[in-house]
């Protein structure tokens with residue numbers, strides 16, 4: 001079978017790998033579709049993401065969907081032929097965090113296509129891959145695989161919103177109009193936000209933020225003066241979500257959030273220390289939340305996509321076969337031309 005393997009920065013190869021053997025509680029999945037994520041692009045560009053560095057070749061991909069092909073001897077909850085959304089998280093389900101219902105903080109997490117552990121956990125951009133039964137969420141067969149592969153990034157944003165609590169009536173700022181930023185628009189809308197402003201350096205992704213429900217957008221490259229309006233009266237937004245991974249945008253969030261408001265850091269910043277105006281967080285009594293992956297929100301995301309309460313069609317830029325994965329990654333790097341680029345098996 002073919003797999004899309006990262007060997008180092010700018011060294012992505014389509015190569016043959018062995019089809020994996022199954023444990024009793026595992027399921028073999030035929031790849032349906034997979035979205036290229038910002039973290040996949042970081043591995044592609046820099047050979048690492050955040051503090052995780054590539055130390056051996058790794059199959060990329062964690063936003064995947066597919067069809068059940070084979071069952072381990074103890075699997076009962078899914079059938080051969082089922083179409084599934086794949087939760088790329090494989091927590092241990094035994095540590096304190098798992099038992100407390102916060103499995104995204106699991107001490108022994110095995111997450112698809114991640115170099116956090118060594119040996120690395122291989123990802124899902126592979127013609128066949130295996131998962132534990134509990135990672136499978138069965139979906140109706142008429143839902144496109146590329147749509148259902150968006151359950152993972154959507155779950156990230158639902159978790160980010162859940163971290164901060166109710167957004168009913170809130171004025172929200174989202175910095176960064178990449179896939180996570182625009183899905184945060186959808187998640188914040190679902191949670192009751194009354195106004196959602198999105199910032200970015202490019203007009204093209206901001207146009208998609210509007211399609212996803214943003215009430216206003218600001219290009220901070222061409223309209224930097226708008227940022228000053230955000231700071232009126234010590235900040236005009238109730239809640240800010242930083243979705244760009246850029247330290248400058250984090251500063252904007254701190255400056256633009258009203259006293260007593262909250263901010264959520266979703267974007268992964270470059271490795272090492274980041275300078276943050278902590279005195280403003282202190283003096284304005286801002287709540288500052290980290291958010292990392294998701295827990296029960298994966299099932300919520302699948303439900304929202306299946307019921308079509310959230311429509312991700314505006315973010316799906318282009319679809320490529322496995323053989324053209326390199327082209328797909330090159331396109332995904334171009335923020336003017338691409339939002340979410342998908343691989344699919346035809």
Ligand SMILES: [Zn+2]
Pocket residue numbers: 037038039062063152153
């Ligand atoms: Zn992702």
Ligand SMILES: [Zn+2]
Pocket residue numbers: 091092093094095096097098099103105106107108109
């Ligand atoms: Zn655990």
